[in-house]
Amino acid sequence: MMYNFNAGPSALPKEVTDEAAKAIINFNGSGLSILEIGHRTPLFEEVMNEARSLVKELMDLDAHHEVLFLHGGATTQFMQIPMNLLEEDETVAIADTGVWSGKAIDEASCFGKVAIACSSKDKNYNYIPDTIEPVVGAKYFHLTTNNTIFGTQWKNIPQVNVPLVADMSSDIFSRQMDFNSFDLIYAGVQKNAGAAGATLAVINKNILGKIKRRIPPIMDYAKHIEAKSMLNTPPVFAILVSMLTLRWLKTNGGVAAMEKLNNEKSRMLYDYLDSSALFKGTVRKDDRSNMNVCFVTEDNLMEKRFLEFAKQNNIYGIKGHRLSGGFRVSLYNATPLSSVQYLIEQMKNFENSI
């Protein structure tokens, strides 16, 4: 048994991996592998339709919001969004809360102007800014709801009077929100919504069609919507895994149940960190993520020793990102409470042994 706390790609429910493995041998009794069937067949169209419907249901989306499963990862969205929404002489306001916001800024600046609405760079991104600068005439406002690398999370989404665009790659489906208040939500699916190889986009179609730029057809959201997310050969297997993960999510109580569980898991771990003499959380308390828990020890030697100890105890994926150092424990939906209890127990054992 491995205890997987990897930041992404990350732990999936056993039901999902079992079902995915079966589909590779014989999909839905067709006698064919899911890897071998045409994407424009009822066999796959049902998968795509169910995946899109489950997103609508789990997020309680209204009729203005369309669901797409796209190629390319969230990084491609950093480009595709300004390509679709931003004129060369227009400005997007972006909250700078870490590495992924930074990439969104770089890509957007290829298509228009960027205004930094707020930043927590001064303290190595260990908090969420308290206020945002109003950007006069901004075309849209972009934020990263959860910062995987630094372990911060927007607990209150800022109210803005321009379209709201959010990268939810690392906390989608982890907590309840008014998803209809967002105009564009996107997420690489490899954390809470599947395995690497597809990107989920939820788009208020009213924000499209408002720019003069000629959008390359393969990057045009309107064309993807018209083609029901099948503009070109989609990443078939990745979408199956997403569909199975969303089915599991629904069966297990949906977003409300996940939020409760995620809050409980993260509370337990933060409580222990706050009581520990060895391990210290790195993030301002109000802004602590319920998905990625970042902490450090006082010296490098302890860090190395605990990493080795963890490995010997089948704990996988807790090394921090090089930019934040120390440790990062990711507690996505598929991570059971028992794994967190096990981890805390081992941390205590280690702390008591030194």
Add this chain to the structure above:
Amino acid sequence: MMYNFNAGPSALPKEVTDEAAKAIINFNGSGLSILEIGHRTPLFEEVMNEARSLVKELMDLDAHHEVLFLHGGATTQFMQIPMNLLEEDETVAIADTGVWSGKAIDEASCFGKVAIACSSKDKNYNYIPDTIEPVVGAKYFHLTTNNTIFGTQWKNIPQVNVPLVADMSSDIFSRQMDFNSFDLIYAGVQKNAGAAGATLAVINKNILGKIKRRIPPIMDYAKHIEAKSMLNTPPVFAILVSMLTLRWLKTNGGVAAMEKLNNEKSRMLYDYLDSSALFKGTVRKDDRSNMNVCFVTEDNLMEKRFLEFAKQNNIYGIKGHRLSGGFRVSLYNATPLSSVQYLIEQMKNFENSI
């Protein structure tokens, strides 16, 4: 037992699907699913390295040519190539041999000028043009080596004195070529090189860095090369399936052995078509593809009856594309000779029964 002649996604070797299914349960004895491991781990880095090395070896590439596995399908390459290679005031020469060339033309025209170097549109793309118009000052020349929908294939690649770019989505690894004579080769992997969800690109790095446009970082080939094809989270599982397919290809004699087998399979089927009173090939003989065999019957009733007959006999994926009508039988590397023999036998049975 199903006989799968689907145009793509298409048949895979049983060894590949078996191994892929195992990897989803427990990858390389790690106790983790391939869907759950981090992409920046030795476990996955080995997969990526082996996949890239196998391409170099199987195509006998020189040191100028770099191998990338990218997100997005060949359609994304239709955009990414001119984005990287073509200035707004420059011209690309494109051979117009069907639907996919048409999409390459549409996307390229968003970035620069397009000259149609030759076209077979006059006869619904049922042949390959005999000559190409020299385009003075073209930045590069683009062709589609095999036209999946219409069943045509360039048997002789035109000699041009500008960089040569080829979409090999439906015949890569199916026949021997001087791959080093191409400056950019790309292919959605879901036919001869894996399952839907990744795109292979082979790039002569000397053609990069020659334009003034600011390339969005996620679309910049040079950045992908520098990052060893790991610029962002790659489509992990799709790359594993490609690596397994390439391993199978090497074990089974490489491209030379595949070419021999593919020529034999397609020859058998074309020979039968030429002798049949019912089925007729649609493509000019010299230009017939050894990957996609297109044919028709004289009337719609026969077409419907044979489709039904095929279904009853476990023959899958032979309906032609709506633009070419009739039937299309795809004979990619993983389709065994015995499947083709079985298909011909059933076609004969049907023909004798009417």
